Amino acid sequence: LHLDENRKATLVVDVRCTPQSWADFGALGYLVGQQAGDQVPYFRFAPAQRPCLDELKALGAAMAASGAVALYHVHDVTPEARLGDVVEPDAATLTIESLDDGYRALDGTRPAVDLVWIGCPHASLMEIEQTAGLLQGRQLTSRLWITAHRDVIREAKARGLMEPIKKSGGRMVADACLLGAPLEEMDITSIATNSGKAAFYLRSRHDVQVRFGSLERCVEAAATGVWPA
Template sequence: MYLTKEEEKILNGEYGWGLAKAMQVIVSVGDSLNSEKLIGITHAHISGVSYGNIGEPGKKLIKQFSDEGIKFSVKTTVNPIGYDTLDYDAIPFTKIDRNYIKGQEEVLRSLQKMGADLTLSCTPYYLPMVNEIKIGSSVAWGESNAVVYGNSVLGIKTNREGGPISLMAAIVGKIYYYGLHIEENRIPEIKYKVNKPENYEINEVRASIIGEIISKIHNNDKPPYLYEKLRNETTVKEFSASIGAAGNLAMVVIKGITPIKFNEKEINETITIDFNDIKKREDELKPNDKPDLIYFGCPHTSKYEIEKIAKYLKKVDNLKTQIVITSSRNEMSKIDKDVLNILKSKNVKLIGDTCLIVSPFGYHGLNVVTNSYKAYFYLSKKGINVSLISLDDLEEVLRL
């Protein structure tokens, strides 16, 4: 790999242990990928900051950087942790160990000391600072849904980086020139169309199932091209999350959404997905029993989604099922008092800083209904019975 003189100085330790260590990691991984050089990044989003994921080894590494006085070289945001920092006991069916909290707080102190913005959200694309990132800019993002959304919707460039890599990239402000940072690698070669009736609407659950199908059958190095209109922001977000959860794709070119220029005539293969296959999977994932808990917020809900949930709940006189919504503090700060009062009157748990899949939440045999394929994918692995409904079908589920 070619390194500039400045990069060589960093690697050789002329600017201290911390920068050298971070550069060594970035260069080693870049070399293994046959990357020709390093490129600058404008933003980093660090995943894997939950103490439940990184434990003592991760905590000690981050603290070591912090104690050395290392600062992040670019604007840096971080993923959710395992609990709400304002209410440790906010998540139903979950008890947070106080030693867990102690370990997590030390991780957060270290990250903040290094200059991170403790956003504690998996939706960095909703943050005002992200609007400052220009289309075509390279970033180093962890968090699979954010990576897919960033590439596919915002037109920024990032590979699917793990937590340690995004941490190191944030320190040195550089990443290896590889994969989706290279423009030609972002041009699709395979188109995916859905064979469906004219009045068949693709809601967020159906879009997620399409994402699952594409993730399983796409075998091309270039991103797939989805030749379908996704109806709203929730649908786009949940589609991105399903693509990231079900497979290892980091980008989908979405018709009418992805800011990229290419010649459609050069697409050499078209794969048709039959709506009956989507319907079959949708039926498999539908709830049959009354849920113990209804969950929205994986990825974190937007202000718009929270308002929509409140609108449906306003019509319900006697809500007997616990509803949990996880969101970022940024989005929660935008919510009107009237909406908050509706949620409070229905005993809805509006929780920040965390989500159910990175928290210790999990009771074997618990029945959870959600509109998130990603939540279904990960919570099912904990032995939880998870079923899927669109946010628009909330009233129907409440009648179970």
Template sequence: MMKLFMGCVFATFNPVGIPLDLKPIAEYDIEYSGIEEQHRIIDLLTRMGFHFSATCIPYILRRPRFGEHLAWGESSAVGIANSFFGAYTNKEGGPLALLAAIAGVTYNAGLHVKSNRKPKVQVMVPCPKNEVDAGLLGYLVAQKTDEIPAIQCLGRWCCGFSCFKAFAAAYASFSHNAHFVVTGISPESSKIEGDNKIVVSEDEVEMVREKFSDVDINDVEVFYTGCPHTTLGEVFRIIRLVEKARTMHGKRYEVWVGVPGYYVLRRWWPEVRDYAMRRGVKLLAGTCPVVMDVKKFVDSVATDSVKAAFYLKVRHRLDVRVSTLEQYLGLEGNE
């Protein structure tokens, strides 16, 4: 009977609890449990018709269409689907998303209904300069309103899609909403009825930055970037920055990067993985410290992801610091 339903929709699965290539973390000499069980689950999913993905950025495998109905469960991806591509999806739990993939349909409620997608409050924010700023703004907006917000930058949104992704990850993690509208970027209208307005100040951003920073940048054991996952182009940018810092400062840095799991199936993977490792960059394929048993490896981490900082601090009890990679590498002034 399962075969009758296979292939109904394009289906992917989220990051898993272990790196799909253990070589980058082999030097830690830590026994990892659950490897066979995790691969058995992946095998079952792919036999059901899921694409081998293991990533929180499924939109790089298939771009959502405007107005298309989806049933996605990864919170940051839901935010991107709704707010950047204009697709329609609620923030689903795993069982419901699985059933929707099998059946090929989902329920017509919540953000699948056009009238429920209209922003109700305008939020004025300072323009983010980097991914950390964007994540902090996502957290603040989620804390300040329960309504769908129309985000208006005081200036130009000048740090591209990576900042949009960081905002979406933080906002969707701290809000029950899975949709927001950024004026000038989101495809849906940012017009609101009435004059309901909220302002986020630079001072509030700095206060929250301190909230997510309880260790000095010079005392962390590792820097993590890749929540949400990074693409191959971003990986090479990270490697170049690490190489530049090593040349300038004559020291070795420990940088972990979360990347999509399906990369391990590509012919270029071993060469890229080893090239990165030689420069102190460890590519964690198909996973993320948020879902790994990361406490076995480190006790402190710096990250450019507000979402990761929260979960690493609360779930894994790590000391965290929100920081850009450039700040960690000493390529710009630490805050």
């Protein structure tokens, strides 16, 4: 991929639905990764939709999990796609009409939630800020852990974002990934997450039930102990 000729897109992804949440971008990434394998996708979203960095992160992480995508382009968003034509003339086309199949594959059915995990890949300041806002004034029934880089946690603390998380019963965990944690020894049998990557890998690495959905649904599950209907 350090060679220009290997960075050309070989698969055009025509996204005809409108992803709204980080979980939506994770579901999209899961679907595309399954089809793309190790190809280089080129995404075309609706003209008004310009994914932010956190949405691109969720998309790329899920594609690398369900497939082997190491590089992708987004029309008029990513640097090379803004500079010129990066699509091979004979590139195939994949059309995504709905995210439903992605959610059906990643989301389970068990109502009870032992732990909510935010931050796979590690949470950004934006993710921490939104989680803190949703936790404001609430008390948690289930455990909620946010994994992030220690520098991001330090900045979150400086901005006053840690207080509502700690007051609710949530926990920040630095420089860690729960995919390598001894979940069974911690009596964790069900996890909710808004990460497509986490939802994909948790099933293969641990004997746990997984619920997958938006950050709002994850926080609600942490507050009530049950995945919202």
